[in-house]
Amino acid sequence: MEAKPPAENWPLWEVFIRARQGLDHKHAGSLYAADAQMAIENARDVYTRRNEGISIWVVESKNIQASNPAESDTFYDPANDKVYRHPSFYHLPDEVKNI
Amino acid sequence: MDLLSTYILHQADNALIMGHRNSEWTGHGPILEQDIALSNIALDLIGQSRNFYQLAASRLNEFAPGESVSEDDLAYLRDVNEFRNFILTEQVNGDWAKTILRQFYFSTYQFLLYKELVKSEYPEIAAICEKSIKETRYHLKWSSEWVIRLGDGTLESHTRMMEAIKLLNPWISELFIPADFEYEAAATGAGILPDGLKEEWFHQVNKVFEISTLPALTSEKKPMQILSGKKGVHSEQLGYLLAEMQFLQRAYPGSTW
Numbered sequence: 001m002e003a004k005p006p007a008e009n010w011p012l013w014e015v016f017i018r019a020r021q022g023l024d025h026k027h028a029g030s031l032y033a034a035d036a037q038m039a040i041e042n043a044r045d046v047y048t049r050r051n052e053g054i055s056i057w058v059v060e061s062k063n064i065q066a067s068n069p070a071e072s073d074t075f076y077d078p079a080n081d082k083v084y085r086h087p088s089f090y091h092l093p094d095e096v097k098n099i
Numbered sequence: 100m101d102l103l104s105t106y107i108l109h110q111a112d113n114a115l116i117m118g119h120r121n122s123e124w125t126g127h128g129p130i131l132e133q134d135i136a137l138s139n140i141a142l143d144l145i146g147q148s149r150n151f152y153q154l155a156a157s158r159l160n161e162f163a164p165g166e167s168v169s170e171d172d173l174a175y176l177r178d179v180n181e182f183r184n185f186i187l188t189e190q191v192n193g194d195w196a197k198t199i200l201r202q203f204y205f206s207t208y209q210f211l212l213y214k215e216l217v218k219s220e221y222p223e224i225a226a227i228c229e230k231s232i233k234e235t236r237y238h239l240k241w242s243s244e245w246v247i248r249l250g251d252g253t254l255e256s257h258t259r260m261m262e263a264i265k266l267l268n269p270w271i272s273e274l275f276i277p278a279d280f281e282y283e284a285a286a287t288g289a290g291i292l293p294d295g296l297k298e299e300w301f302h303q304v305n306k307v308f309e310i311s312t313l314p315a316l317t318s319e320k321k322p323m324q325i326l327s328g329k330k331g332v333h334s335e336q337l338g339y340l341l342a343e344m345q346f347l348q349r350a351y352p353g354s355t356w
Contacts, residue, residue: 010130031132034248041241042132045139 012061013039015046017053025057033058102283104158105183106290107224108173109280109329111151112184115174116337117205118144119344120192129195136241140202143234148174150227175348179338180331183280187270189328189337196249196259200267203242207303208274210235211296220288243307250311260313271316274300278329 010032016025028047033039039058047053067075079085100108121141128134152170159168188205192198213235216228249256275297277285284290297318305315326332347354 032130033132037244038248041244042136045136046132049135049139 010034013043013058014061014064015039015043016057016059017043017047018055019053021054025055028052030061036060100159101162102280103221103287103289104155104162105280106284107151107155107158109183109278111148111155111173112182113148113188113205113209114144114151115148116182116184116188116340117202118142118148119340120188120190121198121202123192124198137198140238140241143231143238147227147231147234150230154223154227171348175345179333179341182328182333182337182341183278183331184328184337185270185273186326186328186334187267187273189334189340190267190270191336193263193266194259196256197263197266199242199245199249200260200263202238203246203307204267204271204274204304206235206239206242207300208296210239211299211303212291212293215291215296219290221290224289246307246313247311250308250313257312260311264313264316268316273327273329276327276329278327280329 012030013033013036014030015028017028018025028043031039031042031046033042036058040056043056043058048056118141121137121144125134125138125141128137149170152173156168156170156173160166185205187201190197190201192201210232213228213232217225217232219225219228246260250260251257275294277292277294281290281292285292301316301318308315326334328337
């Protein structure tokens, strides 16, 4: 019986790392692992060995629903000419400093 | 060499030889992620050994003014019979199961030891262990989980774990037989006697073995004790390891990066 290499047996996981308190988790990359626990540990070893993070999320790649690149015309182009959706038509009073 | 320096060297040698063995997996791990995991552990251990070697070197230089011993001299220019590491640590890697089990046995020991040594009356030893114990706790977690995965995995992985248990069994008892330098360390408050860790070591190992569906180890077995790494009487495997690890400094003395 020939064993499959782990990459074929083990699911792919997406890894999200939070670099510092107060920041968001950001996508760091993907890796193979047998289960969630191993995925967290692999992520720790692969993506945080140079002090990159303080918190790790993992999710199996198959659970991510992605938009379809073929639909980008329909999805994104209509926003191009809706300039009024940007908050650039307000006059801010001089007293307001921090917006 | 004074006994307390030997005690420190014993800690250094264990970490270095274990680290070197693990580093032999670098580039050969079963999967990229685990290759990196084990390489990280190798680096942790070699880092720990550096701290202990530096401490030993500064002691040796203090006692013998005029001599100048460095951490590199201690790691790269001592011969087999001068090394004080456990026979367990020098055992060849074998398959993944054997490497995992060796790490698990060693990390369990090292964790229990460091837990005591953070209270050492020798401040430098306490400081090194304080820093190292976080790494060791991770090594223990990582290796425990692998023991469980393999033991409670497939028929093949279970069989390989059973084989690894058989192969490493003879080298367990050495961990707990006190050497002269350990009596000295315990007497001065710098260290402890390892037989005090024995019961807890077996308890911790067997707890993981139970989850792993592996048979419990018993501490009653009395294997041959002709070899003793702590006394410098090593298995032949250490010679090959040192030949490779020390090659550069032997062939090109004093060479640096």
